[in-house]
Amino acid sequence: MVCEGAPEIRIGKKPIMNYVVAILTTLIEQGVNRVVIKARGRNINRAIDTVEIVRHRFAKNVKIADVQIGSHEINVTDPNTGQSRSRRVSSIDICIEKEQE
Amino acid sequence: MVCEGAPEIRIGKKPIMNYVVAILTTLIEQGVNRVVIKARGRNINRAIDTVEIVRHRFAKNVKIADVQIGSHEINVTDPNTGQSRSRRVSSIDICIEKEQE
Numbered sequence: 001m002v003c004e005g006a007p008e009i010r011i012g013k014k015p016i017m018n019y020v021v022a023i024l025t026t027l028i029e030q031g032v033n034r035v036v037i038k039a040r041g042r043n044i045n046r047a048i049d050t051v052e053i054v055r056h057r058f059a060k061n062v063k064i065a066d067v068q069i070g071s072h073e074i075n076v077t078d079p080n081t082g083q084s085r086s087r088r089v090s091s092i093d094i095c096i097e098k099e100q101e
Numbered sequence: 102m103v104c105e106g107a108p109e110i111r112i113g114k115k116p117i118m119n120y121v122v123a124i125l126t127t128l129i130e131q132g133v134n135r136v137v138i139k140a141r142g143r144n145i146n147r148a149i150d151t152v153e154i155v156r157h158r159f160a161k162n163v164k165i166a167d168v169q170i171g172s173h174e175i176n177v178t179d180p181n182t183g184q185s186r187s188r189r190v191s192s193i194d195i196c197i198e199k200e201q202e
Contacts, residue, residue, distance in 0.1 A: 045145040048191040052172040056189065067168040069195065071153040088157065090149040094170065 002066045003036045003095030011039040011047040019050045024058055027098060034065065037094045044092045051094050065097040103167045104137045104196030112140040112148040120151045125159055128199060135166065138195040145193045152195050166198040 007026050011019055019037075026035050039047035055062050071090045077083070108127050112120055120138075127136050140148035156163050172191045178184070 042146055044149060045143055045191060048145060048170050048172070048193065049189075051170065052189060052191050056172070064170060067170055069149050069152065069165060069168055071149070071157070088150075088153060090146060090153050092149065 003034050003093075003097075006034040006036050006095065007032060008036045008038055011037060011043045011050060013043070016046060016050050016053065019046075020053050020058065023050070023054050023096075027059065027062070033098045033100075035096055037096065038091070040091045041089050044090060047092055047094060051096060054096070059098075061099045062096050063099055064094060066093075066095040068093045104135050104194075104198075107135040107137050107196065108133060109137045109139055112138060112144045112151060114144070117147060117151050117154065120147075121154050121159065124151070124155050124197070128160065128163070134199045134201075136197055138197065139192070141192045142190050145191060148193055148195060152197060155197070160199075162200045163197050164200055165195060167194075167196040169194045 007030065009019060009022050009026065023035055023037065026032060037047050037051055051064065069090065069092050071088050073086045074089050075084050076087050078085070108131065110120060110123050110127065124136055124138065127133060138148050138152055152165065170191065170193050172189050174187045175190050176185050177188050179186070
């Protein structure tokens, strides 16, 4: 991953514009050049929406440096039976980068 | 995109195992080395789930060669008012590749 050590923003269930603002704040105020946007499961498409809004509406000098997809096993407990079983959850890491002028 | 010209499989609303079988069939029967898996909007996380099932459960010699994300504007018509407006839809293209023995 080219974004090793860059600040991370994890996409959850909040309104997408919250994450857009968080990314812009990190890139502008903290003066960093790269940010990693991470998401799992159903939030994956929201992560891509967020990146696309940043790139097309607010920061046209931001480009996608790297995209990694993967998955890992998690243990889930069935609330009815109390049985535990493993389930695979997909994930995405998107590294975005400010282009140098 | 490294998968230029490779067969495409578009992920929609069918059960995920349909797409897993389609990918395996293409890779094994058609004797191709690369396949592109494409999805838009809410099907994006299903595309990653599909690729992860192929890689972890069925074809351990398959690796992810490239991932591209993007978006494009589409025109949607409001069914109540009949007004047309443009909306941005995110997309993903995942290129998978058989590793050579």
